[in-house]
Amino acid sequence: MxxxxxxxxxxxxxxxxxxxxxxxxxxxxxxxxxxxxxxxxxxxxxxxxxINNSTKTRYSYSFKIKVINWRLENNESYPNTSRYFKIRNPVTIFQWEKLLSSGRLKPFKGRLIEMNNNKESLEEKLNRLEQENTYLKAKIQYMGKIKALAQRQKKCQTEKKHK
CATH class of the missing domain: 1.10.10 (Arc Repressor Mutant, subunit A)
Structure with a gap:
């Protein structure tokens, strides 16, 4: 604009x-x-x-997960997270989180611009995957609790209507 x-x-x-x-x-x-x-x-x-850049930078799936985890663990805003990771648009991170929560964040199959030039060792990769696994397990539990809470609230509302 x-x-x-x-x-x-x-x-x-x-x-x-x-x-x-x-x-x-x-x-x-x-x-x-x-x-x-x-x-x-x-x-x-x-x-x-x-500069309004019309070309899109493609980030690896693992980088996106790393950014999302860092933002959630540090309770940071989107603008602060985008500055920390040198991502031009904070909305990009919001979109990644939205895709992740809906189960639509998938690894990109094309050519990637790697943000991290040094190769990950097997031990680092395993550690990163364990962290990602822990995060996803916690997210599943959290979503389950939200669903249970919503069901309980709906049940309370229907009981009040019948009284």
Whole structure:
């Protein structure tokens, strides 16, 4: 929606001390979070982080699981997690989690850009898989508890109607 030139101009205005509300009105930015995200992207990725990139980066399945686990274990926000792992768009992580919870997050079968150049040893791979297994078992238990709670709540509501 915004060109990289507009993003840079807005950041330059912000850095020169112009009030945030003035910048938002001047460039038609809807919220301060957008401006702050641009500032963080500039810090992390440089000017290339502000370019609307039409090519998609493909991440390995294990990397996606690693990111999701880290976010949940550290109770972090999507923007903080995307900065930590240098993922351009925080929504990407949200989409991965949504796909995982629906059982549709699958390993990509095409050519991947590996985020981690060093090869995983067999012991590291086993450790990672054990962690993933533990996470998935906990998730299954959690989903079961939610289902049981929903059923119990529904039962209580029907009992109240019959009284």
């Amino acid at each position: 915004f060109t990289s030139e507009i993003k840079l101009a807005a950041i330059k205005d912000y850095n020169s001390g112009i009030p945030t509300n003035t910048i938002l009105r001047k460039y038609g930015i809807k919220g301060t979070a957008t401006l702050y995200e641009w500032i963080k992207r500039l810090e992390i990725f440089g000017e290339s982080g502000l």
